[in-house]
Amino acid sequence: TMSGEEEPRSYYxxxxxxxxxxxxxxxxxxxVLxxxxxxxxxxxxxxxNHHEQSSEDIWAACCVVTxxxxxxxxxxxxxxxxxxxxxxxxATGVTARSLCSLVCKWTYSAEKGWDDSFWKMIGLEDFVADNYNKIGNQVLPPGTSxxxxxxxxxxxxxxxxxGVPVAASLIDAHAGGLGVIGADVRGHGLICEGQPVTSRLxxxxxxxxxxxxxxxxxIFVPGVWGPYFSAMVPGFWLNEGGQSVTGKxxxxxxxxxxAFPELQAKATARCQSIYAYLNSHLDLIKKAEPVGFLTVDLHVWPDFHGNRSPLADLTLKGMVTGLKLSQDLDDLAILYLATVQAIAFGTRFIIEAMEAAGHSISTLFLCGxxxxxxxxxQMHADIxxxxxxLSKEVESVLVGAAILGACASGDFTSVQEAMARMSKVGKVVFPRLEDKKYYDKKYQVFLKLVEHQKEYSAIMSGD
Structure with missing residues (x-):
């Protein structure tokens, strides 16, 4: 470029x-997005309960958005x-597979490759033919061109x-993890600043x-998927816990x-989302104590769709205890709060299982x-x-996907370098440690709920 002109910038x-x-x-x-x-x-x-999608329709949508x-x-x-x-x-005509998909979803081992005996056992030995040509015999780490x-x-x-470089891909959640977990946290007063990246969840x-x-x-964690080598961050083993339905x-x-129609009308009148309205309504109805204390006698077990981690029990159902006859907006707001808390207790349950198995986690990195x-x-911090x-860019899955493109184009020497340069801390939320005792008690109730549910089904299936 001529002097005085800005260097051509790269975009992903x-x-x-x-x-x-x-x-x-x-x-x-x-x-930056x-x-x-x-x-x-x-x-x-x-x-x-049978859901189908079309891969051609998805590709067409990819073309439209790009x-x-x-x-x-x-x-x-x-x-x-x-x-x-x-x-x-x-995009490329290349049939190479991403290590991420094959390791996390397809029983492929980063060290040993495919296991012939597995495919024979399930009656799909045709896949073994031709050196696994149909399901992939060239397997590349995410971010490879x-x-x-x-x-x-x-x-x-x-x-x-x-000819624009295309990277070997990541599964969406794994791209989100890649987009947040490597952020440079210096100067935010975080305990993980002096700790290895393995202290982050x-x-x-x-x-x-x-x-x-x-x-x-x-690390083998019962009820948590993995460990998968290099499936998200190259050179590290990944463990993946999950909750089947949270937002849903x-x-x-x-x-x-x-009270939902009333909520909708009031939120619309205020030009707010229903959740922003509920959050401000909770602030309105709380007494002298913090908002979280409104659920002292309302408890939710959130597995309305079975438990993914750490119990790996798809027969589990949801539970709500502490219902009253009234059904006004206050009741809706408190049920919403109890549900949000239940999901955070589920996260705590997963973290405790991971730590018991050998993980050492100090800081949460949330996106989505x-x-x-x-x-x-705030409930995730407190509980x-x-x-x-929180990342500067909420759409961390897209930043993670762009990080792969940045690596494929050769602009960064490694995924780690791209992660550190391209993920930024937006906001840090600290836990209210003075509320710890209250949440510890609620957590005891949380664990009792599932214990009782198992007792109920034992009674019902007994003689």
């Missing part, structure tokens, strides 16, 4: 395929792809240049929640309450839709007793 496109929509963002080298686009994805329910950013022949059974690998194949980048055809559909909270912790050596559970209980809710964040770090 992060693409996140969620349950209901495809989102994309243009991210610069400092990890410059543009954002989203597009809903079609869902079919051929019969109750094109929107610019302006601001699937072989029948040739290959079986997880969605992220399908999308990178559509695929082939020679975008094919001319994909480039045209996406509205980008042919990334919690990606959306329709459901994922709890991502990494360790130098493999809050919506379910709030929308099913008789629910991390925009200050009550949800776990840990500080919560």
């Amino acid at each position: 496109v992060g693409v996140d395929v969620g349950t209901g929509s495809v989102r994309a963002a243009l991210v610069d080298q400092r990890g 410059l543009a954002f686009a989203d597009q809903p994805i079609k869902k079919w329910e051929p019969q109750f 094109k929107n950013l610019r302006e601001t022949c699937w072989d029948k059974a040739g290959h079986f792809f997880d969605l992220p690998d399908f999308l990178s194949w559509k 695929l082939g020679s980048g975008l094919t001319p055809e994909a480039a045209k559909e996406l509205g980008l240049r042919p 990334a919690v990606i909270c959306g329709t459901s929640s994922c709890h991502m912790g990494i360790s130098k050596d493999p 559970l809050i919506d379910h209980l709030v929308q099913g309450h008789p 839709g629910l991390s925009k809710n200050p009550l949800f964040v 776990t007793g840990m500080s919560v770090v």
